[in-house]
Amino acid sequence: MIKCTEKQCNKTKYIIIILIPVVLSAFTHLWNPTGFPSIYIDEDHYMRRALQVLEGQGPQESILVYDHPYDHPYFGQIFLASLLKIADYRYHADQNAESPQSIEQLYLTPRIIMGLLAVVDTLLVYKIGEIWKGKKVGFVSAILFGVMPLTWMLKMTLLDNLLMPFFLSSVLLALFVGKRFKKDSSVTALIFLSGITLGLAIFTKIPVVTFIPLVGYIIYKETKSFRKIGLWLIPVILIPLIWPGYIIYSGNLENGLNGILYQIERGERDFADTLNFIVFADPVLVILGIVGGLTLTFVKRDLLFVLWTIPYFLFIWQVGGIVKYFHFIELLPILAISGGFIIVTISNKISAMGKKSARKIKIHNFLSIILIAGIGIFGLTCTLMVIGNNTNETFFELSAFISNYVVSNTDLNMKTTLMGQHWIRSFSWIPMYIHDKTNFVKDVFPERYLREPLKTDDVLMVVDNQLKHDVLDYSVQGEHLDKIRKIYHNSDRVGLFVDNPIKNIDINQYPFTNMKEVRELGLIEVRSNHVNEDNIVYAQTSNGTMDSENLNLTVPQIPMPTVADPNLKVELVASGLKYPTTMAFVGKDDILVLEKNNGTIMRIINGTLLDKPVIDFNVANKIERGLLGIAVANQTLNNSTGEKTYVYVFYTQALKDGNDVCSGATVCDEKTNPLGNRVYRLEWTGSELINPNLILDLPVGPGADHNGGVIKVGPDGNIYVLVGDGDSCWEDEFCTGTFEDSTVNAESSNVPTGHPPDGRGGILRINPFGEPILGGENKTTGVLADHSPLNKYFAYGVRNGFGLAFDPISNKLWDSENGPGYGDELNLVEPGFNSGWLKVQGWWPVENAQPLPPERGYFGDKIVTIPDNLETFADKGHYSSPEFTWNMSVGVTALEFLKNDTLGTQYQNDLFVADYNNNYLYDFNLIDDRTKLDLEGDLVDKVANNNAELDSVVFGQGFGVATDIKEGPDGYLYVLSHLYGNLYRIVPK
Structure with a gap:
């Protein structure tokens, strides 16, 4: 050695x-x-x-x-x-x-x-x-x-x-x-x-x-x-x-x-x-x-x-x-x-x-x-x-799609303009230098967009949530937006990408605080104004496949949603729907589905989407307007005709589709503003919807948000309609002309000195003819008052909601409500229930008329259990705290109770809830008396402070914004995907 x-x-x-x-x-x-x-x-x-x-x-x-x-x-x-x-x-x-x-x-x-x-x-x-x-x-x-x-x-x-x-x-x-x-x-x-x-x-x-x-x-x-x-x-x-x-x-x-x-x-x-x-x-x-x-x-x-x-x-x-x-x-x-x-x-x-x-x-x-x-x-x-985390998978998919579009599309005279937020430039160098394919970039930031005109006629538009909001919200003004909106509305969707947040990571906990700078693309829509339908179909279908005989485009496959229970699985029932909102069963394996923007009610029979719609309504469809709610009931309304199948539909009615292009409260008029948010009762013949009857006519304002639109037929046979506050005018100075009385600062939104209720900002209860349900000694008063429309209110103080469901055991009503960046809620709704808006959202005070979304955890211990200065309508209304809240914005959508034990006895009579931002499907147990959710661990305080705390109640994920959940006649749970245009079913393996 x-x-x-x-x-x-x-x-x-x-x-x-x-x-x-x-x-x-x-x-x-x-x-x-x-x-x-x-x-x-x-x-x-x-x-x-x-x-x-x-x-x-x-x-x-x-x-x-x-x-x-x-x-x-x-x-x-x-x-x-x-x-x-x-x-x-x-x-x-x-x-x-x-x-x-x-x-x-x-x-x-x-x-x-x-x-x-x-x-x-x-x-x-x-x-x-x-x-x-x-x-x-x-x-x-x-x-x-x-x-x-x-x-x-x-x-x-x-x-x-x-x-x-x-x-x-x-x-x-x-x-x-x-x-x-x-x-x-x-x-x-x-x-x-x-x-x-x-x-x-x-x-x-x-x-x-x-x-x-x-x-x-x-x-x-x-x-x-x-x-x-x-x-x-x-x-x-x-x-x-x-x-x-x-x-x-x-x-x-x-x-x-x-x-x-x-x-x-x-x-x-x-x-x-x-x-x-x-x-x-x-x-x-x-x-x-x-x-x-x-x-x-x-x-x-x-x-x-x-x-x-x-x-x-x-x-x-x-x-x-x-x-x-x-x-x-x-x-x-x-x-x-x-x-x-x-x-x-x-x-x-x-x-x-x-x-x-x-x-x-x-x-x-x-x-x-x-x-x-x-x-x-x-x-x-x-x-x-x-x-060790992978945060770029969706980015690489999107980059490949854009590159292939630019490179492979020989019809574009060798040149394409990529349009989007400032990060659209991320996608230009690969086709430019890897494939020697000239392309131009157009940033939608106002100053940069207006600096020079477009250099090509053909535009590939990459639309994230912020850009989509700016494009569709006509209260947001700008010369650049006028030009961008024309391109958007003259284009077709050719790709859809969803970048979901990484699950089981709390970015507020060290060392995952390092991941606060992780770019989450969210929902990305790719649109082109150069789609040749005769020989090329770029649009990705809802099952993730693509017709591209003449192209070699790489399109991400939409993954199947997943459920946490290994004994269950998700099946694809049907695809090809366009921005569906809600659905209703009219028979076994026979489903009516509403398409928000088109105003069409489509029919799915035995898993096949029929080509022609059952009916086509003229709808205003900006942002949250459109064809929104449907409910079906077998009822006897006339003894001479006997029992019939009636379909109740909520939609924003217009003179023609998309006729709500007004750019603000001060310039809208009757020609461009929607006719109203309306509920119609129709008869189902087995193949057609006939005899429409207007049973509820509600006003609209310049704001296109907060329409609600959920309809349920209650165990009592009455019609329950959730209507948002309309997101109309936050200040009186903007409520002029046609919208002078459209202010959201109404009594129904807990402004005692505000405008009288006009049917918005609450849950309305009417009979099949649109009449209020009256009680009292002489059967002359509603829950809150004896005059219209306040006598139709079952609950009030509602900001914006998309979910209603009746407990099959107690017959009690539950609803969901979404806050301004925080305080999304689940509520048990008793007659006269006051949800608290504009004074409180979730457990936290609303400190100004139009609160900005706070950071998660912003409110801390600033809890409100008994808000002050609420409107009580002569003590007939009562506030109660939510049964569950998110101290963040998740965008709660649909609710449904599962009556049967087809998926397992552990799920029978549970409340299922969907959200927008996390793409989650939740499963909540209720306590024995059915008045509260059975919550454990970090959720005992009824507050989810971050996604990690939600793990115990997450039932499934990846449904592509579930806007409706229904229990089918077969006892299985059906989930409707707004983004993917798919209908899914959860079944045992």
Whole structure:
């Protein structure tokens, strides 16, 4: 056996010590590179620019490609392009069509490169810490930098990560100057290299200029020579000046100034919010770093922490118009080094405690090792919990679909305009550079949209929830929206994508606080104004298949919904419906389904959707208007004709379909405003709906939200109709002309001095002829009053609801109600029930007329059990707290009690509930007297504060917004998907 010399052993030991944090860093930054974090729009910007460099088109992007090409110096794209070239990045596609897997591969190489740069950064952090404060500090600093959760940002293809090796090298070389200066008078090369590397970092991103005092201080501290500082400043200044020199030389001075001003003046996110995210995403690293930094500054009288943090911090606070979480990447090294310093300091204090006997020294050393190892293991464990998630699957599917559409559609004269939110640019570089297919991008932000007209006639529109709301809500005004709305309404849906939140993760709990910045696309609708129905059908059908004989498009398959019970399964009954809302059985395997926007009632027989509608109504269909509710009952209304099957329908009636295009309360008139929200009674002949009779006529306002529309035939044979408050006018000044009396501030919304009730904001009870149900000694008064329409109110104080269900055992009525971003409810509705709106929502007060959606948990303990100043209608109305609430917005939709035990006795007589935002189907048990829900664990307080607390009641998920749930004649549970256009059935396996 060959023994090493002491020098060789020490060298081997040193290498092993260095390799520990390096290997850990390689593991955390190279594992699951495309799964987490989410692909951010800036990564696509830099990939597009890097590929332009690889194509030999020059370092500076053209204003024809991006509105602000001069937002950063161009060394970043040159460096990234060089790394891609070294990595032999094969970006020219060998195939005509992309798949989600091939798209992922295009992101894999740059993400791996970023991971490798992070490993290099870890080594540099080690060396900086070692030279600055010793080997122990270097080792612990590198461990923290390599494994703590917040360093997941180093995996992203960002300028901050591209410049980091240059910046850290500049700091390290400056520290080497001091080490060399004591031994060798010739340090010119080190100083000049430090200046070059810092100059390149500034040439990558301008804010790095704030680190000039840091590196300059280190050099001066070690050399005490202004001459050497001057030598160092030459490359620091001259290298970044290449960019403005290029701008002036190319005649783009105005564009260059506009690019810089764009970066300064835009303010898309509050600085405090970003700082709050950083602190709560990794409080351990932040606290250790700050405590260590303060100790270095005030105890050790060392200025490096201050010079590293304060100038940069002040710059992005005061100058940076937009501050994102990744703008703090430059501060991660100093947080790790300062944190390493304080840990080593504490460790040394432990080792120095007590008398230094050999045994105690071993124990103290062991405790020090445990402390350091414990923090490392803790950080690594937390990081793995975060980076192990896959957050980009839907993004890759959407990107593949868009790319294939642009590339494969030869009818578009080689050019397409991609339209959407600012992140629509994420999808342009792949068809542009991978497939050499020219495309243009149109951002819907007002200023950018109006800057120039569309460059092509053919538009592929990517519509997220926010854009869809802006397009369909005509109270939102703008010249750009007028143009966008025309394109939207003249286009057809060609793809539908749903990016559901990751289940069983509470982003308010560490370390999952890091996932608050995960991009959740939500519902994404892709629309095209160039669909040739004769030979190409792009539209994805509801079962996830696609007719694409002439195309090779990659379309995501809509996954089947799932249920938690392994003894049950979900079946697809029928597909092909268009935005269905509710359904009703008119026989076994015979179902009528309402289509919201078309105003058509479709029929499904034995799982087959018939081609022709049973009936077609003229409906106003903006936002929550449309064909909304249906109920069926076998009743005898005329003794001479006997029992018949009657169908009750709620819809927003118009002169023609979609005739509600008014843009606001002050400009709407009778020609453009809907005729009313109306309930009709029709007769079902077995094949037709005939003899419509208007039994309820309700007003509409300029707002298209909060119509309600749910209808139930109660055990008493009466008709119960849930009507929202109409979301009409929040202020009297907007309620003019036609809508003078349309204000939501009515007595029925708990404004005692408000307008008299007009039929909205409550649950109405009428007989089949539309007459109120009267009681009292002379049968002359309703639940709340003896005059119309208040005598029709069964309950009031309702904001917006989509669910009604009668308990099959107690015959009691339950409803659902949705709040303004919080306080969604389930209620037991007794006669005269006051749900509390506009004074209280859920358990929390409504503090102004139009509350903004608060963050989850915003209200905390601010609970209201007995609200003040409620309208009681002469003590005939009574408030009671909800039986269940969500302290967040989930968008509760349908309710249904399951009477039979077909799915199992454990589900018999349970209340099933659906929601919009989570795509969940819930199962609630009731207590024996049927007056409350049987809640356990975190839900005992009747409040769900986050999704994790809902696990015990989640029955199924993935139904694509279930707008109706019905128990069929066969005893199975039928679920209607509004988004997918599918009808599902839950059955035993």
